[in-house]
Amino acid sequence: MQYLIEILPSLMSGAQMTLSIFALTIIGAIPLGMILAVGLMRAKTWLMKGVHALLTAYIWLFRGTPLLLQLIFVFYGLPILGIVFDRYSAALFAFILNYAAYFAEIFRGGFAAVDRGQTEASMMLNLTRWQTLRYVVIPQVVKIVLPSIGNEVINLVKDSSLVYVIGLGDLLRAGNVASARDVTLLPLVMVGVIYLVLTLVLTLGLKLLEKHFSYYR
């Protein structure tokens, strides 16, 4: 018990890093993913077809390679091209781009699942494209994608531990350091418990959100 209290401060500062990577990735990647999904909708003009092709390539790249590799490339590789990030920014950059690619795919599916007739009905009511998105389509998309977004959000909590590879001190790293120094697994058990608490809180929050959206079908 005494020992646990001793290592708690270092674990907590690690947890802080984990949480800040987590929160900022969510704040950056969800809106970005939604915007990208709008860009992925049916392309009519040549310009839009070009955008569409670029976005498809980007999603393929970020979903087709490990996040760990992307982190390494952003932090150690991009400086070769003259683009230098500090560790924390590099982590956020890689995480946001990676998760936005997943979210874009999820939102794209959500947009596709909203009946085309809804847009046509909006058109006949003389709503603008933006009003249609804002009041008719996006509210329905949010409800549709919530479970898939929830899965990714839970994954993100655990994925955030990958930042150790570019030398950031997150929760798992704090546990590892203490464990190696004191030759005991106890810190890692604590780390596991903290991850469980985090994912439990998120799961409950997501359940509440889903419940909130159950007022219609």
Next chain:
Amino acid sequence: MLELKNISKQFGGRKILDDINVTITDHQTLAIVGPSGAGKTTLLRIISGLEQPDSGTFIWNGIQTTPQQLRLDGIIGVVFQNFELFPNLSVQDNITLSPILHGQDPKAAKANALQLLAQLDLADQASAYPFSLSGGQKQRVAIARALALNPKILLYDEPTSALDPALRESVADLVKQFKANGMTQVIVTHDLAFADLVADATLTVKKQEAVD
């Protein structure tokens, strides 16, 4: 009066509508009938501006126009075959969304919606969500939503298809009631008996023979 002249439409090289003329006379009810696959819905979508004809002209009160313009001017209201109510909005909000976004005072929009709902025997459903309504109730909400924008012409696609046969008469009564109030209506249906019940004029769309 809305006239469509020489409307033609193909899908993938297959002729659906061939040189169709439609005259929609003020305060009358026009039925568009024909067998399944003849192109009735396609014609309704062309009148609404949701589908672009390959050729043809639109004349509104003697002046050439486009269906897009008619839509922007709020001339045309549509009751879709599957109603297309917005599931995320209550019945009342389905009706008031567009009027409020177009600048109507929310209180006035709400009062108007409640009045329309009362006329359509839906006064107690204002705060319900579409999923909880019956087919007939959904249809009347769709009608109220279209009427809230005061269209000059109201189009219906197969208004009896999603309903219990027993409700056919009540839809017919509604159409007649709107007609008595001066509304111009176009009803697409394959139900000839229903067309007989409500229509002042009937346009038959023939199924185009496959050409090789």
